[in-house]
Every structure is written in structure tokens, then in C-alpha cells.
Amino acid sequence: MSVHVEVRNIEQTVLDTSEALAFVDAPGNGAGALFVGVVRDWNQGRKVKGVSYDVFAPLAEQSFAEICAEAREKWGEPCRIFVAHGKGRLEVGGLSIVIAAGSPHRGEAFAVCRYVIEEIKSRSPVWKQEHYVDGDSEWVKGHALCGHD
Amino acid sequence: MSVHVEVRNIEQTVLDTSEALAFVDAPGNGAGALFVGVVRDWNQGRKVKGVSYDVFAPLAEQSFAEICAEAREKWGEPCRIFVAHGKGRLEVGGLSIVIAAGSPHRGEAFAVCRYVIEEIKSRSPVWKQEHYVDGDSEWVKGHALCGHD
Amino acid sequence: MRVTVKLFGAFRVLGEGLELDVPSNANISQIRAAMMEPAATAELLPTLEVSRFANEREVLAEAATCHPGDVLAILPPVSGG
């Protein structure tokens, strides 16, 4: 398989960038691009202590697979893609998502990596609750999925 | 320091993506982008066995530092950047370059990572000799540095 | 008939899921209507309005009909990555 998609319980097993890069490596691929999302200590002026990720796993994994298939159609079949999204609570510095793309040339590797994260942010059923240093918590306002039909 | 630049003898110590990502991590950075160049088993129709990287190290490291400074000026001071370029011979699958950028938001992280590799390819004193399966070797035709003045 | 709606994101304040009693062959619009009362208690009516419903395979159209025992999920605006 050229694509690996996964929702992982990050309270049990942290995300691993080396695993992602190893998956997308292949003898014909000369370029690898990787993206990591990391819990930051602030957002919109508030001090953040940690973030909880809520995920509807079956549909999330399906959306990741669809997005990867679209990317390979756009940027070529030799492209290998790894996507793992965390589920559970992370403290500052924890990895929430790892995306890697391997390709013969760097243009496609960068483009695929960027495409996958942008699409996940707007299409995949994942929600983020920020926990602030002051004890408060809030669900991050998100992107509404395509309107009712 | 927010920037690490290095020419490394890869016959002694391989390049390490985890080291690169750890360097660009910071509590205020929510995104990390990484690029790796990998020796591919073909180029322009020829089967490749390995590649030797020749580097004029002092000037190469200086050019990396200049490129990183330009990137931080364009995409912001919170940006942290790691660049390590290999010197010596690698077989197929070996890492020739690792670039990582950490930033508060993903747009800058991707942009910085891309800028740094493109500029290195056109400005830094590094040369690549391909070794083919048929026993032949050839220096890759490159980018001429800015013309005589 | 009875359907289950799994809750995600901001709706977690109402628990893991809700059991709803809805008319036979209810469609998604009717499921949405049945969610109004619990959503109102959590001040989530505006969020309900912009949420979608899905099963484990796809996001469902408003006209999609449900069956007894269906397990749906409510998907408020997403913020992954």
C-alpha cells in the first residue's frame, strides 16, 4: 500500500515522525516532506496548557484516505503518503498530527503534504478543546462542513 | 540561537530528522515542516547506485546562514530553522539534506522550508556526482552562480 | 423509533451520545429538530444549525431517512490538524 492513514490514541502511543518518513521512503523517491502539528502555549491571546482532540475515528480515517487518493491523482502515483492524527489529550509540545509525503521530486512532496493538511482542517471530523492556564476550557471554533443539501 | 546550519560528513554520522525537528520546536510554535533529500535509484533514465556530495564547507555554511536569515526576515522572527547538508558518498535511500522549520502557524513553516531548499539548490557551493549501476560516474549539471561582474 | 446520536466537539457537554425518539422513517431534518431541545439547554442551538449528521461511512443529506436503531454522529464545525 502507498498510503497509511490512522487515528491514534496519543495518550497510549505518541505520534512518530521517523515512522512516517520511513513509510514514505521508496527507492524511486528523491524527496520527502513532513508536517507536524504541535500544541502551542498560546492561542488568540490566551495561555494554553494543553489540548484535547476529539475524533469520529471511522469517518476521519475514511476522509484521510479520500484526501490522499485525491492528492495521488493530482501529483502522481509514485507518491507515498502517511497520515496519523492524534485522539486524546496533549500538553504543550505534544504532536497532534503527522503527515509525510514521499515523491520522486520535491515539488510534489511539498504540494501533497500541504494539500493533505489543508483538506483535513476543513473536511475531517476532528475537534479541538483548548485548556487554558487559568483553568478554563473551550472548543475551538471550526470550519462548518459543506452546507445542508 | 534560532538557526542551526551545518555541513556534515555523512560517511561518519548520518543526518537525523528527529534532531532537526527537536531543534525547531519551541513552546510558541504550532507547526513544523521538514524536507529531506534522498538518493534516488534513477535520474534522467539512468540507474543510480549512489551519489557523492562535494561541498566547499565554509562558504556553504555561510550561504545557509544567509538564506535562513532572509527567511526569518520574510516569515517572522519566531521561526526556527535547522539545515544540515551531507558531504561524502551515499547509497540509494541515504539522506543528503535535512531542513526543518518551526513556526507559530503552518503557512510560514512550509514557506520557509521551501524557500531554504530552493535557495540552497541555486546558491550554495555543493556538487553532486552520480554513480551509475553500469559503473560510470558523472557530475550533475548544475546552476551557474550569478554571472561575472 | 429510537436512534442514537453520538456527540462530538462542543456537544460533548451533553455526554457521549443521546437516544432520540423520532417518527418512523424520520429524515435527518427531523433528527436535527429532535436535537433542538437538548442543544438549547447547552446553548448550542447556533452550533446545531451549522452541524452535519453522519454515519460511519458518510455525511448524510438532510433528506436521508433513518432506520430503527441507527447510530448517527453529529459533526459540529471541525478544527483538526
Add this chain to the structure above:
Amino acid sequence: MRVTVKLFGAFRVLGEGLELDVPSNANISQIRAAMMEPAATAELLPTLEVSRFANEREVLAEAATCHPGDVLAILPPVSGG
């Protein structure tokens, strides 16, 4: 005076470096001219034409003058990454 030119890339076929005898206060254009004979032996005249010269701090202009004992580097077109 004598200057050293370190060789890189395709010029490695001529060794690690060359010692050149050039006029006092020779500039880079004169260094380039002094490199023509060895470059010709390796069929590198077209490459010499598009190469630059540098020291450990900067790429040098054609008019830059050299000093006895200078160590320069010849930089053929680059292909890193």
C-alpha cells in the same frame, strides 16, 4: 606570485587543488586565464567559463585582486540539496 585554487565538482578530476603562478596583484580574470590550460586538458573550458571564484567568506568579483599565498576556490555550477 603563487596562489592556490581548491577544486570542486567536475574540477576534482584535476585533483584537490592547483598551485598557479600569476602576476603580482593579479585579479580574478587573470586567475581564470591561468586556469585555462589545466581546464582544457580535462575538457572543462566551457565549465570554467561559467564558474565563479571565491574565498572562504565570499564569491569574488572579476576585478578583485589577489595576494601572494591566497587560497581560492573555483565554484562550477552548483547542484546541492
